[in-house]
Amino acid sequence: MTSEGCAVARKRSLDEGPVLRGRILRCASVMFYERGYAGTSIRDIGEAVGISSSTMYHHFANKQAVLHAIITNFMTDFVAATVPVLHDRTRDPRQRLADVIRIHIEVSDERRPELLLGNPIRYALDPDQRTEGIVLQRRYHNALLELIEEGAESGCFSVRNPAITTMAILDMLNGVREWFDRAGTLDRDRLIDEYVDLSLKMLGAS
Amino acid sequence: MTSEGCAVARKRSLDEGPVLRGRILRCASVMFYERGYAGTSIRDIGEAVGISSSTMYHHFANKQAVLHAIITNFMTDFVAATVPVLHDRTRDPRQRLADVIRIHIEVSDERRPELLLGNPIRYALDPDQRTEGIVLQRRYHNALLELIEEGAESGCFSVRNPAITTMAILDMLNGVREWFDRAGTLDRDRLIDEYVDLSLKMLGAS
Numbered sequence: 093m094t095s096e097g098c099a100v101a102r103k104r105s106l107d108e109g110p111v112l113r114g115r116i117l118r119c120a121s122v123m124f125y126e127r128g129y130a131g132t133s134i135r136d137i138g139e140a141v142g143i144s145s146s147t148m149y150h151h152f153a154n155k156q157a158v159l160h161a162i163i164t165n166f167m168t169d170f171v172a173a174t175v176p177v178l179h180d181r182t183r184d185p186r187q188r189l190a191d192v193i194r195i196h197i198e199v200s201d202e203r204r205p206e207l208l209l210g211n212p213i214r215y216a217l218d219p220d221q222r223t224e225g226i227v228l229q230r231r232y233h234n235a236l237l238e239l240i241e242e243g244a245e246s247g248c249f250s251v252r253n254p255a256i257t258t259m260a261i262l263d264m265l266n267g268v269r270e271w272f273d274r275a276g277t278l279d280r281d282r283l284i285d286e287y288v289d290l291s292l293k294m295l296g297a298s
Numbered sequence: 299m300t301s302e303g304c305a306v307a308r309k310r311s312l313d314e315g316p317v318l319r320g321r322i323l324r325c326a327s328v329m330f331y332e333r334g335y336a337g338t339s340i341r342d343i344g345e346a347v348g349i350s351s352s353t354m355y356h357h358f359a360n361k362q363a364v365l366h367a368i369i370t371n372f373m374t375d376f377v378a379a380t381v382p383v384l385h386d387r388t389r390d391p392r393q394r395l396a397d398v399i400r401i402h403i404e405v406s407d408e409r410r411p412e413l414l415l416g417n418p419i420r421y422a423l424d425p426d427q428r429t430e431g432i433v434l435q436r437r438y439h440n441a442l443l444e445l446i447e448e449g450a451e452s453g454c455f456s457v458r459n460p461a462i463t464t465m466a467i468l469d470m471l472n473g474v475r476e477w478f479d480r481a482g483t484l485d486r487d488r489l490i491d492e493y494v495d496l497s498l499k500m501l502g503a504s
Contacts, residue, residue: 128418130336212334212418256484256492259477260470267469278462286462294496 113151116141117165118206120158125205129159129213159208160221166206167228170199178235185243186297190288192236196265197272197284204269233262240295250296261291319357322347323371323412326364331411335365335419365414366427372412373434376405384441391449392503396494398442402471403478403490410475439468446501456502467497 119141123132134155138148152158177191200207208214209225217225237258243249251257265287272283325347329338340361344354358364383397406413414420415431423431443464449455457463471493478489 252495253492256489257496259473260493260496263473263476264466264470267465267473270469271465283462286459287466289458290463290466290500293499293502296499 112141112143112147113161116143116148116151116158117162121162121166121205121208124159124162124208124213129155129216134158156216156218156221159213160217160224162206163209163214163217163221163225164228166203167209167225171228171231173199174232175235178232178239181242185239185246185248186292188239189243189291189295192239193265193288193291194284197268197280197287200266200269201272201274201280207269210266233258236262243295243297248298250298257294260294264290318347318349318353319367322349322354322357322364323368327368327411327414330365330368330414330419335361335422340364362422362424362427365419366423366430368412369415369420369423369427369431370434372409373415373431377434377437379405380438381441384438384445387448391445391452391454392498394445395449395497395501398445399471399494399497400490403474403486403493406472406475407478407480407486413475416472439464442468449501449503454504456504463500467500470496 116137120132120137123137123140132155134148134152135145137155137158138145141148152161173195174192177188177195180188209229214222214225237254240249240251240254240258244251244254268283268287272278272280274280322343326338326343329343329346338361340354340358341351343361343364344351347354358367379401380398383394383401386394415435420428420431443460446455446457446460446464450457450460474489474493478484478486480486
């Protein structure tokens with residue numbers, strides 16, 4: 093996950109469109125993560141990807157547009173991966189919760205540099221751009237709350253306050269990326285198992 | 299909590315020592331919190347407190363020293379308020395946990411601008427300065443882990459993995475300051491009650 097790894101080829105053509113755009117975003121997210129937003133120029137990003145400034149400006153009007161695209165892109169993927177699982181009423185709420193805890197921990201570990209909505213970097217966005225990410229975040233949040241409410245109604249969860257419990261579970265899951273070290277002794281699957289167990293206990297799962 | 303509120307009097311003498319030092323730290327923490335570290339100069343802090351630059355430099359060699367003092371001061375207070383409670387083996391582990399959850403949520407709400415160790419601002423410190431804060435943080439962390447292990451041994455908690463459960467509870471508590479709004483509809487005491495209940499459930503408290 094170093095920015096040097098971005099430059100696999102120089103002077104790519106404009107043809108690649110979405111592929112190149114994806115590479116710019118991944119590369120920029122790693123650079124923002126490692127050097128900070130202020131410490132990274134749009135020229136630096138272009139150089140790391142191996143494209144000219146004019147190609148760079150063909151894709152993004154400015155650095156803020158790159159940041160906006162990273163956040164929206166990540167949150168769109170995250171919502172697409174989690175919300176349908178949470179909403180699938182054909183499956184047991186406990187199973188859906190377990191699946192979403194796995195996705196949340198795996199994705200936030202694997203795409204850590206893109207998690208910029210929970211970072212003060214987000215204030216570099218215009219309020220409208222920030223709102224877009226927050227709306228996506230809220231869709232996930234609401235889908236989890238609905239799952240908890242549904243489980244409480246059907247009697248498989250026993251919850252005093254679904255809204256507060258939702259915040260507690262989300263904060264617990266979001267915290268992982270700050271301390272979990274893939275190179276450390278704690279296995280990620282083990283961690284996921286424990287977090288599923290802790291969450292089911294919080295929900296008084298029967 | 300606005301920096302304008304800092305300037306209650308101008309041109310204070312050097313005599314006040316610790317009182318003035320405390321005012322500088324509180325004022326600087328609010329300014330770092332509101333404008334960012336890079337957006338605040340040592341001259342800005344002096345002006346907000348109402349003291350000359352020479353008085354300011356009498357107390358702190360540079361802006362980094364101010365940041366270091368804010369973090370160490372806050373973490374020292376936090377450890378002093380929590381660790382003895384966690385270590386007090388004359389009391390029931392459930393009661394001690396409940397007391398510490400209250401302190402954690404209340405202090406991190408009331409002194410929010412000083413919680414800079416969990417903020418990327420901390421990278422403005424030298425590694426040694428940062429380590430000092432992390433060592434204090436670890437004393438709290440370890441005392442909570444010890445309480446959980448003690449409760450598990452005495453049979454009042456039932457915990458599969460005390461270390462992971464400690465991280466989950468700390469992340470849940472640390473998350474509150476990002477979303478809890480004192481002016482909102484959720485009462486802080488209500489929130490504390492719910493978090494005590496959720497934590498006891500996670501610990502399988504009997």
